[in-house]
Amino acid sequence: DHGQLIINGQKIPKVPTQFSREKDALDTPTSIYHKETIGDHTFTMRELEGVNVARQAPFINYVDNGKYANQDGLYWEVTVPKGHYFAMGDNRDQSADSRFWGFVPEENLTGRAFYVWMHKEPGFHLPSFNRNGKID
Known part of the structure; x- marks a missing residue:
C-alpha cells in the first residue's frame, strides 16, 4: 500500500493527530499529520505532497507542554537540556x-x-x- 509503513509484514497503524505551532515555510495547506508507534518509539509523521517526513514525538512535547520552550508574546525562552x-x-x-x-x-x-x-x-x-x- 502506498504511504503505509510495513515492518516484517505488519502494517503500522496511523493515528491522526493535530498539534499547534506557528505555521512555517515548510508547511502547506496539504500537510497531514499522524503518529506511528514502532515498539517503544512514537513518531509524528508529516505527509507533504506524497512525501513522509519523520518527526520524533518529543519535538511536539517540547513546545506543547512547556518543558523546554515557553512563548511569551513575541519572544521565546528556551532551556537547552544538558549535553x-x-x-x-x-x-x-x-x-x-x-x-x-x-x-x-x-x-x-x-x-x-x-x-x-x-x-x-x-x-x-x-x-x-x-x-x-x-x-x-
Whole structure:
C-alpha cells in the first residue's frame, strides 16, 4: 500500500493527530499529520505532497507542554537540556533550526564555529559587522 509503513509484514497503524505551532515555510495547506508507534518509539509523521517526513514525538512535547520552550508574546525562552545544543537557522526561505527540529545532541556535532560574520541586536535594528572576527 502506498504511504503505509510495513515492518516484517505488519502494517503500522496511523493515528491522526493535530498539534499547534506557528505555521512555517515548510508547511502547506496539504500537510497531514499522524503518529506511528514502532515498539517503544512514537513518531509524528508529516505527509507533504506524497512525501513522509519523520518527526520524533518529543519535538511536539517540547513546545506543547512547556518543558523546554515557553512563548511569551513575541519572544521565546528556551532551556537547552544538558549535553545538547540549540542550532540557530539563518532566516532564509524554508530555513529551519532547533525551534523546528529539536536540540542537537553533543555527540552529533562534527565541527566548531571559528568566525563571527554578522550580528543583529533584537528588535528593529540593522545588522552590524562590528563583531566580525575569529572566535578564539
